Amino acid sequence: MKFLLLFIAVVSSATAKWERRIITPKGDRVDTPSTHPLSWFTPYPSLRDEDHGLCITCSPEQRLAEAKQTRAKAEVRLVGRIGSFDIFDVFYVFDNDPVPSWKSIIVRTGRDEYREIWHYQKNEGGIWPSFLVKIGHDVVLGLEDDCYRQNVIREYFWFTKDGPGRIDFRPIWAAAKLTVPHNTKVWGGFDGRLELPVGRMRVGLITDPDWRCCSTGVVDVSFVLRAGRVVVTKQRLLPEAEFHWGSGCRVDARPK
Numbered sequence: 001m002k003f004l005l006l007f008i009a010v011v012s013s014a015t016a017k018w019e020r021r022i023i024t025p026k027g028d029r030v031d032t033p034s035t036h037p038l039s040w041f042t043p044y045p046s047l048r049d050e051d052h053g054l055c056i057t058c059s060p061e062q063r064l065a066e067a068k069q070t071r072a073k074a075e076v077r078l079v080g081r082i083g084s085f086d087i088f089d090v091f092y093v094f095d096n097d098p099v100p101s102w103k104s105i106i107v108r109t110g111r112d113e114y115r116e117i118w119h120y121q122k123n124e125g126g127i128w129p130s131f132l133v134k135i136g137h138d139v140v141l142g143l144e145d146d147c148y149r150q151n152v153i154r155e156y157f158w159f160t161k162d163g164p165g166r167i168d169f170r171p172i173w174a175a176a177k178l179t180v181p182h183n184t185k186v187w188g189g190f191d192g193r194l195e196l197p198v199g200r201m202r203v204g205l206i207t208d209p210d211w212r213c214c215s216t217g218v219v220d221v222s223f224v225l226r227a228g229r230v231v232v233t234k235q236r237l238l239p240e241a242e243f244h245w246g247s248g249c250r251v252d253a254r255p256k
Contacts, residue, residue, distance in 0.1 A: 045072040158228035176219040183208040204243035214243035
């Protein structure tokens, strides 16, 4: 029997509130970012270490002196504009490493006023430029970092006049789970640059006894974005369809 299920993301996903997600080899946390001038992010990158590995017992003056001795540079790149907000990547390069070790996403909120919404210090995977994607009539900010084999951290942000809010895609997985047979799981990976603009996601299946992605069959999920909330409008199981891996992180856009 065909049926239509309507799933709406939790209210918090559509509420613009300034949050910063911080990911380092020591853990993952969220806080509320303060406003800073651009010069706070750029001159001495090691001062932005969220693992607090630079001279832990030092005074602020001693930490600054230590940071000045560290070979590092920060490169600021414009990602784009959403509404009244200009969005920038800040790539931090240390020593002679040819690629960045850290990345921040900062949003300009006023004249020389910026808030950081993303701070990633490389663990195992790679760092990549952020990008803009259109979903219906909305333009959202996307990122793909910590790219390693099949693993990647994906985040998308919807902006109101008050600021950004993280988009919650869990309704898509919830709809897919209600459609699959017994002893079947759904794969959480997706290609946001290809699937979000068309409002359709082909969710891969993982079946017993081989719990690797992905078995034959997909769940085709259609959705729209309404005021920053993901609303599933239709889902159907395609048992004979083949799951196709997305493009993953953009190799041609890796920061140099």
